[in-house]
Amino acid sequence: MLLDSDAESDVAYELCQVVGRAILPYRSSGDFGTAFFFQDGHDPVGESLLTAADMVGGSGGELGLRTSVTEPAGVAPAVISEAEIVPGWARFAGDGVAVLPTAGLHRYAGDGGWRWRVQPVPAGIAAGPEVIARLAADASSAFVLAHGVREDGSRPLEVAIERVVRDGDAVLITTELPPGYVGAPVFIVQAEPTGEVSPYCLGLVLPGVGAHPVATFDRIRAVLPATPGDI
Structure with missing residues (x-):
């Protein structure tokens, strides 16, 4: 699900409050x-x-x-x-x-x-196979909560708002992330059949050049x- 910039900012803020x-x-x-x-x-x-x-x-x-x-x-x-x-x-x-x-x-x-x-x-928002299957080649909004690395060596908590796609069996963040982001959780939102929008933790960031594979929660579980x- 691709959100507009205001909705993305709202989701990023809520994620920091809930799982920061x-x-x-x-x-x-x-x-x-x-x-x-x-x-x-x-x-x-x-x-x-x-x-x-x-x-x-x-x-x-x-x-x-x-x-x-x-x-x-x-x-x-x-x-x-x-x-x-x-x-x-x-x-x-x-x-x-x-x-x-x-x-x-x-x-x-x-x-x-x-x-x-x-x-x-929480386990309740860990993405199951049905959530992963709904991802497509069309980009969805993705939210990566990570501790980046500043020039002074500090490691603040940051949120990177990115794009995620599914390419065959692979799930990818489409851009290269800054230092410190490998291992971080990746979140998305999806519309439910009821019309509600739910957040999911898709998995975690793996190393990559130009893009980053995501180890999805079916693999983690x-x-x-x-x-x-x-x-």
């Missing part, structure tokens, strides 16, 4: 990306952190913490080294996805005397059951 605290900056081996919390159902065990597989597996991975995603104020560190989190990332290179069960993140916070205050992307649990 799901999004965190990530860095590994000099590469900058984004990760986000996803809640698969109501069970806390179903909560995971997601990013692109190409972002993990190197050395020195760090997850950045914004002050708005932890409480009480001033207690949590500015970054968490991935080496301190058990279980660590499960990497599914064939699907382009990396999954980190968040049990270790919650233990780490508890040991440090603080708590997470996040807004995971396929690997979630294989992710190591709380050990």
Whole structure:
């Protein structure tokens, strides 16, 4: 669904309000990306952190913490080294996805005397096959929530309003995104048979040149059951 510019701005604002605290900056081996919390159902065990597989597996991975995603104020560190989190990332290179069960993140916070205050992307808006099938070669509005990289090294939360298309089995963002956007969630809106317009999280941004493939949620859901649990 292609929206006009005013409607796109409204959707971008609402997404920041609803899932803005799901999004965190990530860095590994000099590469900058984004990760986000996803809640698969109501069970806390179903909560995971997601990013692109190409972002993990190197050395020195760090997850950045914004002050708005932890409480009480001033207690949590500015970054968490991935080496301190058990279980660590499960990497599914064939699907382009990396999954980190968040049990270790919650233990780490508890040991440090603080708590997470996040807004995971809920399972109810994760795009199913029927949503993906409605995408076409005609462009639809897409909204990427990510932590970009400024010249001074800061990583603010940003929203890029882009275009997404389906080309055969591939789903693509049609332009090249700035540094820091790989791994970020991609949102769209679609009209329902009832006439209502609903938001969906289409998936996450994969690396690309000139355009970016999207690892759609049918691929993400396929690997979630294989992710190591709380050990």
